[in-house]
Amino acid sequence: MKNIWNKWNQLSLVKQIIIGLVIGIILAIAMPEAAKPVVIFGSLFxxxxxxxxxxxxxFLVMSAIAQHKSGQQTNMKSIISLYLLGTFLAGLIAVIASFIFPVSLTLAKGAEGVTAPGGVVEVLKSLLMNVVDNPVKAIVNANYIGILAWAVLLGLALKNAADSTKTLISNFSDAVSKLVTWVIKFAPLGILGLVFESITANGLESLLSYGKLLAVLIGCMLFVALVVNPAIVYAVIRQNPYPLVFKCLKESGITAFFTRSSASNIPVNMKLSEQLGLNKDSYSVSIPLGATINMAGAAVTISVLTLAAVHTLGIEVDIPTAIILSVLSAICACGASGVAGGSLLLIPLACSLFGIPGDVAMQVVGVGFIIGVLQDSFETALNSSTDVLFTAAAEFREWRKEGKTIDIRKAA
Known part of the structure; x- marks a missing residue:
């Protein structure tokens, strides 16, 4: 038994997760009732x-800012620029793909109990109100915009504190990081439980009638992940970006795919950033910020489902309106985390650009709920893995400017 445990520990985390994934699929197909208790592993993880x-x-952000020395490079401007560029391009790609492969929907009910925001102003207002949220409430509700705002303010307030105080905060930060390492060690069991639950609870039969819609959605997300994002990274670092892209997809995208939560994947992304040797002052802020505003997958979902509604109703769309939709989907995607229900509930807002009635738009949201098991998984995997990708790209560019040798294959 000890030998088996030692061999298991010698495997990389990705290999362990793949083993958990395979076992979960086998259990879901071969013995769905007998193996039902494994679902608890996914819930616990x-x-x-x-x-x-x-x-x-x-604690990470507060500690990083409190101990930050003037003149130290944090790359935040570059990272935020990459986030916004990536989200806009994702929306644009989705619009182009929807024109090349138009999809018509059989509209579905199923979104009657939810309320969509009334406009972009409401989305942005919700986002800004989260900034001034009560700090305790922000932590309890996982409001990362609020947490970031308070962490930054507390960090600035503590810049002139005694060294012993800064050391105490740093120690707390290290302790929480250690806890994260312990939690991530249970990822294989967690993924086993999550994939088992996904297959047994949802199945794939209900998705077959929306095959073309899913193909366009997932195709756009894969194109963004494997073509658009690598092109952006290449333009930034002037080296083959694919080792870094695949590293981020493996280490971050797989867990995000099954947890279906960018917030849950923040610890995973923090750990990956540390492995890549990135500046803690940068990634401790950019990763949680990315979980809030870096939403390429959400921009794809909003654009594709909105234009599917447009094609279903036979509405003509000109090029300027399509470009406006790309911009609107990017803005809405950045505010998605501030709206209960995420990207799907921002579809009526985008539909209003074409004069589509709210009741019809909410039926499109109902379609989104039906395909959500796959749509949300791919969307989260793209969003979360890109947080690390762009953070790393911005830092590698600074290394190149400083004349440092960057071996991406070694880093990845």
């Missing part, structure tokens, strides 16, 4: 990640 992530962000 996601619960632990969600519980530790807000505390991790608070």
């Amino acid at each position: 996601v619960g632990a990640l969600k519980a530790i992530a807000p505390v991790l962000v608070l």
Whole structure:
């Protein structure tokens, strides 16, 4: 038994997760009733990640800012620019794909009990109100915009504190990071439980009638992940970006795919950033910020489903309106985390651009709920893995400017 345990520990985390994934699929197909208790592993894993992530962000950001020395480079402007560019291009790609492969929907009910925001102003207002949220409430509700705002303010207030105080905060930050390492060690069991639950609870039969819609959605997200994002990274670092892209997709995208929560994946992304040797002052802020505003997958979902509604109703769309939709989907995507229900509930807002009535738009949201098991998984995997990708790209560019040798294959 000890030999088996030692061999297991010698495997990389990705290999361990793949083993858990395969076992979960086998159990779901071969013995769905007998193996039902394994679902608890997935719930515990996601619960632990969600519980530790807000505390991790608070202490990491507060500690990084309190101990930040003037003149140190943090690359935040570059990272935010990459986030916004990536989200806009994702929306644009989705619009182009929807024109090349138009999809018509059989409209579905199923979104009657939810309320969509009334406009972009409401989305942005919700986002800004989260900034001034009560700090305790922000932590309890995992409001990362609020957590970031308070962490930054507390960090600035503590810049002139005694060294012993800064050391105490740093020690707390290290302790929480250690807890994250322990939680991530249980990822294989967590993924086993999550994939088992996904297959047994949802199945794939209900998705077959929306095959073309899913093909366009997932195709756009894969194109963004494997073509658009690598092109952006290449333009920034002037080296083959694919080793870094695949590293981020493996280490971050796989867990995000199954947890279906960018917030839950923050600890995973923090750990990956540390492995890549990135500046803690940068990634401790950019990763939780990315979980809030870096939403390429959400921009794809909003654009594709909105234009599917447009094609279903036979509405003509000109090029300027399509470009406006790309911009609107990017803005809405950045505010998605401030709206209960995420990207799907921002579809009526985008539909209003074409004069589509709210009741019809909410039927499109109902379609989104039906395909959500796959749509949300791919969307989260793209969103979360890109947080690390762009953070790393911005830092590698600074290394290149300083004349440092960057071996991306070694880093990845």
